[in-house]
């Protein structure tokens with residue numbers, strides 16, 4: 076059972092935020108269930124340490140009572156040694172229990188993190204447009220991190236302390252019912268207070284994490300756009316924004332600290348009052364001769380243990396508060412379902428795929444239609460050049476093909492199959508995409524072209540480089556496939572990054588190719604290699620190329636001109652070039668005039 080099942084019940088709740096006991100239970104069952112053997116060892120060790128801790132005061136009582144009635148050294152020494160053995164074993168067992176609980180906690184959270192990452196990867200573009208990478212990092216990593224303690228410490232300490240306190244209460248009640256009753260009332264009272272505080276604190280922690288996530292999101296954006304920020308002298312404004320977000324994060328953190336301090340103080344006051352009552356009561360029972368000195372010490376030790384564990388529980392409730400706030404924030408992501416759902420699956424033909432847009436309209440937001448009833452057809456293997464002003468909808472059209480979004484109305488068919496019927500993985504494996512901004516990763520050239528897939532042999536990569544006509548460029552790289560690249564470009568120009576993307580796509584062997592030409596000015600050598608590589612990539616593939624230069628569309632079969640999300644004209648390149656009334660012809664004439672002027 077995966078996280079989706081855990082949170083399915085959350086969706087049915089009235090409040091989208093508060094986590095119920097049942098849901099905690101489901102979470103534990105999901106992530107601790109597969110580790111049941113370790114969890115059992117952990118529970119056994121836990122019970123062992125509890126029994127040993129309960130034994131300690133009993134041995135002390137026997138020691139004191141023996142000392143008063145029969146002071147033989149041998150008996151006393153045996154009792155003292157027994158106490159030492161029990162105390163040592165108790166520590167040893169507790170240490171093993173902690174080791175197991177940490178191990179179980181890490182395994183559980185690693186699994187949770189993997190489930191959450193997978194879920195985020197499957198969400199559509201509108202989700203990623205609404206959440207910055209920094210914010211997602213905060214949720215997938217930091218929020219899950221908080222749950223390590225929840226899965227490990229929480230179980231061992233809350234459960235352990237709870238059982239221990241119950242045991243102590245029973246043992247105290249056996250000695251004196253009144254004692255048991257008073258301490259029982261104390262526990263119920265403190266429990267009510269803890270539950271109340273827990274409910275209040277969750278919203279405070281949530282606010283704090285929201286502020287933290289915003290700050291992380293800001294850092295992510297700042298470091299990603301560092302070049303733009305510094306070159307435009309905007310560092311000062313960005314720092315102001317940073318201070319604003321930092322102040323908000325600090326304020327919420329202070330609130331949560333103050334709240335927690337108040338909570339601890341309440342616990343402390345309750346402890347002092349309880350200890351005072353116990354002291355007065357036990358002293359009067361002893362003076363009246365109703366209990367022995369050993370029993371008096373036993374009662375006081377048990378009471379001290381009881382209060383210490385009640386405080387420990389209070390501390391652990393802090394973990395629970397943080398955990399519930401984390402679970403809520405994780406749940407928020409988990410409740411988000413992708414607008415693009417997997418289809419039942421279809422069989423695509425082999426080779427290049429025909430493409431049909433039928434009355435396709437699309438809007439990112441309901442109020443603004445970006446594409447208006449677009450219809451066109453491309454036969455298998457044809458190449459269409461898309462031209463149009465900025466904002467005319469070229470990129471959006473491509474996004475519909477990769478199903479980053481689905482059309483608001485109409486349909487897109489590839490190889491005669493409606494894209495919505497296809498499985499996403501299957502569809503995307505058939506489409507090669509070269510975008511303007513190629514994302515590089517920290518790693519070698521090999522890692523970057525294979526997306527870290529170690530199943531692709533070097534020989535295949537080198538063949539791809541050769542077949543794309545990029546050998547001259549490759550030979551210039553200092554360490555060949557081992558050349559280290561970094562996510563900020565690592566010394567590669569925009570054109571070179573597109574070369575790298577061409578290798579990626581070539582290795583993928585897609586049936587449909589989508590190219591978004593780099594807008595930045597390329598040096599003539601790189602441009603030549605890139606032009607050759609893209610031509611070879613296009614061979615035998617249906618291709619849609621967003622062209623920012625007219626020279627790019629010189630070799631295409633069809634040209635489609637987009638304007639304000641509408642197809643202005645779509646025909647063979649030759650037909651449009653010959654038609655003096657066409658927009659393309661107008662652009663050609665303008666270009667020629669510019670050339671003559673130059």
Ligand SMILES: Nc1ncnc2c1ncn2[C@@H]1O[C@H](COP(=O)(O)OP(=O)(O)OP(=O)(O)O)[C@@H](O)[C@H]1O
Nearest residue numbers: 204439440445463464465466467468469470471472
């Ligand atoms: N994620 C988004 N959310 C909302 N609106 C968007 C989003 N992406 C693009 N748009 C809007 O959709 C319209 C078309 O944008 P699109 O990026 O498809 O144009 P384009 O022709 O590719 O432009 P360019 O040549 O500058 O890349 C624009 O008005 C743009 O503001």
